[in-house]
Each structure stands twice: as C-alpha cells, then as structure tokens.
Amino acid sequence: MFKVFAKGFLGLAVALVMNLPTMSAAQDASNDTLISVENPWARASIGMSRPGGAYLTIRNDGKDTVSLVGLRAEISGMASVHETRTNSDGVSSMTPAEDIAIPAGGTVALEPGGYHAMLMQLQSPLVEGETFPLTLLFSDGTELEVNVPILGVGARGPEG
Numbered sequence: 001m002f003k004v005f006a007k008g009f010l011g012l013a014v015a016l017v018m019n020l021p022t023m024s025a026a027q028d029a030s031n032d033t034l035i036s037v038e039n040p041w042a043r044a045s046i047g048m049s050r051p052g053g054a055y056l057t058i059r060n061d062g063k064d065t066v067s068l069v070g071l072r073a074e075i076s077g078m079a080s081v082h083e084t085r086t087n088s089d090g091v092s093s094m095t096p097a098e099d100i101a102i103p104a105g106g107t108v109a110l111e112p113g114g115y116h117a118m119l120m121q122l123q124s125p126l127v128e129g130e131t132f133p134l135t136l137l138f139s140d141g142t143e144l145e146v147n148v149p150i151l152g153v154g155a156r157g158p159e160g
C-alpha cells in the first residue's frame with residue numbers, strides 16, 4: 001500500500017497540533033486540498049532508448065476540484081502526461097493530455113490504455129525491483145512526490 005499525502009496536508013496537521021491562533025493560517029487551511037496518490041508503479045524499461053511509462057491513482061479528498069498540470073522526474077529528461085486513445089478500428093495512439101481534473105471527493109487513474117506518465121529521454125534504465133521519485137504538479141500549487149516501484153517488463157498492474 002503506497003499512500004503519500006500532500007505537503008499541504010502535513011502542514012495543516014502541524015498547524016493544528018501547534019494550535020496556531022492566526023487568522024491567515026486558518027484561511028490557508030481552509031483552502032488546503034487533500035491530494036494523495038495510491039498504487040504507483042512503472043514497467044521496467046528495455047534499455048534507455050524508448051520512453052518509460054508510469055501509472056498511479058490520484059485521490060482528491062479536498063473540497064475543490066484540482067487538476068494535474070504536469071510532472072517532474074529526475075530519471076526523465078522530459079516527463080509528461082499522455083493519453084492513449086483507441087479508435088473504432090482498434091488502432092491506439094498517444095497524445096499529450098490536457099490538464100486532468102480530479103473532482104472533489106473523486107479519483108482519476110493513470111492506467112494502461114488511458115492516461116499515463118510518459119517518461120521520455122530516460123537518464124537511466126528503469127530496473128525491476130528499484131524505485132524512482134516522480135513529482136506530480138497540481139493546479140493549486142501542490143507538488144506531490146511519490147516513490148514509484150518498478151515492476152517487470154510485462155506487468156499490467158501493481159501486485160496486491
């Protein structure tokens with residue numbers, strides 16, 4: 001079970017523990033989004049010449065819609081969100097995805113056949129059994145870093 005909470009949430013928790021009396025802290029807290037990531041995983045890459053793909057589920061437990069607007073990963077010279085679409089002839093193609101809205105109380109899955117994190121210009125191969133950090137950038141300024149476990153070349157999803 002992989003679950004990472006946004007820094008904003010931790011900041012809120014700390015503020016509550018310290019019982020900060022200032023109004024600004026309370027206002028900041030009211031805008032806090034509670035974004036978490038579940039079950040991140042990636043496929044092992046075949047060398048470094050082809051891009052890697054990573055998958056995960058984003059959960060928004062906040063009160064406002066938040067959009068995934070970008071990605072950052074040291075392992076990739078160019079990380080972005082793609083969408084795979086399959087047309088009526090069964091032909092699949094990938095295009096860069098627009099910002100992905102995660103509604104309040106909802107989830108969005110990046111999974112094979114749909115949205116995915118495309119890791120182009122790999123700086124090192126994705127080796128099965130290892131992990132790498134991936135940072136998700138959201139429209140409210142939240143930056144959420146997750147550790148992505150690397151599964152086998154033929155993996156179709158996280159174990160368990």
Ligand SMILES: [Cu+2]
Nearest residue numbers: 082094116118
């Ligand atoms: Cu892609």
